[in-house]
Amino acid sequence: TALRIGMIPADGIGREVLPAAQMAIEALGSAIPKPTFIPLLAGWEEFQKRGKALPDETVQILKNECDGAMFGAVSSPSHKVEGYSSPIVALRKHLDLYANVRPVSSVPGQKVDKIVDMVIVRENTECLYVKREKISDLPNGGKIAIAERQITSTASERIGKMAFEIALRRGQERSESTWEGWAHAQPKVTIIHKSNVLSVTDGLFRESVRKVGEADPRYKGIKIEEQIVDSMVYRLFREPEYFDVCVAPNLYGDIISDGAAALVGSLGLVPSVNAGDDFVMGEPVHGSAPDIEGKNIANPIASIRSAALLLSSLGYYGPAARITSAVDRVLLEGKHMTPDLGGRSTTTDVTEAVLKLI
């Protein structure tokens, strides 16, 4: 059998870092089924060329011919453009990739601002991302715009389940670890919300997630906590080591994961998978970074790590771990670092350094 992976570089540095993910997967050789990579179109540039940010063909091929996918990054127009809509948001919806799982951790031993070892589990299909917006005229000559924020118990429960499963697995991994500090750390799920203002929508999110955690006896060992989104950002910076798994509605998850990325040294390090029950798509958390585009200095690590997340989501745990530990060793060594980490290496250098260790 073969492994068919759709590759959607999209815009900007997405195109420079996605090849690194591909090479990392290829470097695994016979450890995984022979991979085929299917290049697919999407993005702001694609919109400018042919009028569609997400061609139907891309979605069809992903659905019918691919086992998984990798997404690069998208640029956004600097003003409202008729007919343009973010292709990554649309892809998540079309493929029902309801969870965006973003592990953020500092490499043990690496010099970083703070020790972080957390996973942000972001709901990926609703909240303000349903994009139901309208605008109309006010009697005073001004305008009024309304957006709907949707939270359902169904979506909140399934993202809750994902969070508790991840916490369970992390708890097991830690208890099997030989490192003393870890062996006793109780797994923890922190529910992020703003129910002191949004008592109905965020109230529903918080209660749905909590119910999942309390109902299933398998989750009994997991501590359930809550944190209001504003104080979450505060606490994330003051004591990030406190957090284990955090589960959040779409927008809060988006914001929190960028915050967490700042703590581990660079957005260029943080991977994610967009996961549904039938499909998985790896995606670095960083954007298309037009300011450094074309310079071969984008950090390929977020993309390479996203490939590892993709593989482990597909069940190839061992091969995924080979990629991950190669990345960790390169970071620990500190010789091959792109400018975002204070180094002078190129995208190519860092990629090669990782490939050598896979």
Next chain:
Amino acid sequence: TALRIGMIPADGIGREVLPAAQMAIEALGSAIPKPTFIPLLAGWEEFQKRGKALPDETVQILKNECDGAMFGAVSSPSHKVEGYSSPIVALRKHLDLYANVRPVSSVPGQKVDKIVDMVIVRENTECLYVKREKISDLPNGGKIAIAERQITSTASERIGKMAFEIALRRGQERSESTWEGWAHAQPKVTIIHKSNVLSVTDGLFRESVRKVGEADPRYKGIKIEEQIVDSMVYRLFREPEYFDVCVAPNLYGDIISDGAAALVGSLGLVPSVNAGDDFVMGEPVHGSAPDIEGKNIANPIASIRSAALLLSSLGYYGPAARITSAVDRVLLEGKHMTPDLGGRSTTTDVTEAVLKLI
């Protein structure tokens, strides 16, 4: 003439820090008209006692008898409670306090993580805070909740104007400063939004604010920039020194200001004023902190600084500056610090140290 100030301690440490604000104002003696302080009720505890989080009487007295007010902090119920609604959100609405101005800066010379000197100008009346939420049943037995997020050009323009005025004033202050590094720093307004997803609502916010900045020739010297809210949180942590005035819709402003507070050492340091065209209310940015309530260790500085902001909003610049510099000196000296700043002083100690220097 007298100065009548409504005092609304509300819940938790709000009650412990508000007296410090009062004493700081009293310590100014004849530098200001004789102040009268009118104690007013509101809060979660008040709701539990008498069924109203914000008694009508409180609003009436503020409107009819007060020149300004100070608010402490509110607790929130840990689950949805019928009829309860946040009194601070309601107060901002009733008094049309459309701007929440939150200056966050490190004291020159003080040991902090990063140098910060910014003002967050948060829109205070709309966004998801309009609290139009509903919930209904889904065919699958689940529930669907919808919240409306409102952005109007009118509210966005007036908060934009506030931001540009503040930037202008800061620019002037800096150009009059004798410190070389400051003399040439161009004032800057950063518009925070998420228009790559919310192209209609955040599109309207961004364009309305920008228009205000571009239309008035007085603002010609102010640089206008934009930052998507997630990358704003990232950048805030990486290079906070970059930012001057940031203007944001309600929720983003709420989140960003907690993030900025983390950078200056403690939420216990960050003041705010809720400002409208006719009324001003000082309010520390921190919450009611039930975990440290009643221990006399809450940091009174955010509250004292909020009193100074209130006074300068009422036109008493000189007296306000006396309070502010007394606080700065106490912080610089570093002898009287509450536990949030790593010290062992009590609320009373710190308050007394400040009072002595006013």
